[in-house]
Amino acid sequence: MRKIWLIAQREYAQVVKKKSFIIGILLTPAMMAVFMLLPAWLANRSSSDTLQLAVIDQGGQGIGRRFAMSLDTIKLADNVTHYYKVTQVFEFSNNDTSRFRFLYDSLSGAVSARTIRYFLVVKPMAERAPSDSMFLVANNEDFKSIGRFETSLSNIVSSARLTESSINLPVDSVLKLTERIDLARRDTTGQAVDPQVRLFASFIIVMIIYMMILTYGQTVMRSVIDEKSSRIMEVMVSSVTPFQLMAGKLFGLGAAAFTQLAVWIVLGLLMLGVSGALSLHIDPSIMRVVFNPILVIFFSLFLLGGYLLFSTLFAVIGSVVNSDKEAQNFLFPIVMVLILPVILGMSIMQDPNSVMATTLSFIPFFSPTMMVMRIAVIAPTMTGVGGMTGILGQAILSFALLVLAIIGMIWLSARIFRVGILMYGKRPTLPEIIKWVKY
């Protein structure tokens, strides 16, 4: 045990002392912070200014004026300032092509120069065929504003059609009848959720597992290849058993992985504090996914188990190859196995209890990512523990299977490892490796 500890200490120190480790540990969350906080911050900032726009109305029905009036009711966050300001509504006959040309060009110039954000063009018969006779000139896609413009124009066109028709009803009540609705989402705990945000949070969690396993699994592999190619291996196995060597590497590099994760968690909590201080809005759905106790527990367990399972596999690969280049051939299938939940993410989101998702989440090589993905989707919506058939029971069973697989893998790999580390030259074939197991 003391020897495993000594090896683990050295491996840990070798990784943690490297500049790349320190850079990576700080750079990744910094980039994530930029990607997550910057858009929220920009969105908040941009809406502190009133957006200016103009209208060219050649329809003769007053659509432009009514459009400008409807936008007047939309206010900024302070509830006082107007969100939009229509600088001018140009109304003139459709026959006046030279004026249209002139206005169109000068307003386009204004949009390019950003003195106004948009201008709307309304042609005759807009109330009959709005898609053909109205368009918006803009250089950006502000979904929120465009959605508002569409709603406003739909209402105006609808009421115009109503007055033309013989239906004798107040315009407002008819508009109410035809109102489009957005279905709000609540889960069974009664909380409002945003499915996109939740999928995103689940992805991030699975990506952390994927990255950790792949990065540190490969570090284990490189460390074995290095010791093989620098011929330290034989000196080492004269002092320690191959099993002690492998275990020391797994623990030492695993500790480095968890150090990195711990720093990230601390930085993540700091980020939360900062975003709170800047009064930036972070969707509560994210909190409810990330801070779910079942997820936190099983995330840790499956990360640890997944790391042990895959890095044992990586150690074996390191022991049978002679160079990094040879090892690359083995990487692709491992990456595919690990990334599967991300590829299947949408369908898991739609039905986290589908036969495929459930089956894969019990197969040891898939379970570290697959089960955590399912827990991330299902756990926040749980009202009770759900017994052994619920996600908690499934997670416990799946983890037990993973532990069995790890024990089997360690037994198998220790046998291959002790032969492989002293083999140089030709890469062994599979039948040869099977023979090593029997030695």
Place this chain on the structure above:
Amino acid sequence: MYLQLEHIRKQYDGKVAVEDLSLAVPKGSMYGIIGPNGAGKTTTIRMIMNIVPPDSGRVLLDGQPVGDNFKDRVGYLPEERGLYKKMTLAEVIVYMAELKGVSAARAKSAIDPWLTRMDLKDYRDRKVEELSKGMQQKLQFITTLVHEPEIIILDELFSGLDPLNTELMKNVLLDLKRAGKTILFSTHVMEQAEKLCDHLCMISRGQKVLDGRLSEVKAQFGRNAVQIEIEGDGSFIKSIPGVASVTEFTNYLELRLGNGGNPSGILKAIVEKVSVRRFEIVEPSLYDIFIEVAKVDRSELSKPKEGLHA
């Protein structure tokens, strides 16, 4: 007997590397395993180290089968050598000693005496990768011995060493032997073995051909060799009656006398044709003995080279 090998055998992919090998290494001896490249020396040593398990047979230490507990009692220098390049010399020494069960404090106290002895003191806190090849060899030698092992096993000890370092290490080994340590080494350079070992085992093609105390082995083969230095062409010598074989060395010839070979008669026959600078009756060299007992073709052996004399 201290370290014993009983009928060990090892086969790789249908090729027998070591066949039915039995050895007895007495405590406190300097034991040489001698044989040409590919004879099975490294496989034998790896089986002693329990790095490669024998297909059959046992390795015993004090009558007990060796296991992993053996690792702490032995200092092993493999033929393939390597060290952690990014660590400093002091770190490497402490790490390797601790892996052998030595306490950190004791390991640290051993750094300076060893570095001083091996003439590496100025490099104490340098990284291993900054050392020359010869210096790395010396450091590797330190890491083999720093935990004061009772058995020292050295595979192809002198390969890649310059004469100065060879001398340095030989002296260290002789000191250790005087301190009662058991030293087992392998080499394919027989003259080195001859100068160093007191017991030996010759192996050829995976099999033992001869073993025992060096003095007994030599006595067994008698004083029937002659070394001569002559001026001129000595090619006629092998046709002199009573001369069994002639081995040419850089500066002299070694003759093996056959049955009825009479040294003075042969000397007479030689001085008739060329002038003789030196004529000496000597014990046969291990090289000659090996040729005789292993019945190998001379071409299988690398010829001894004067330059490698330690």
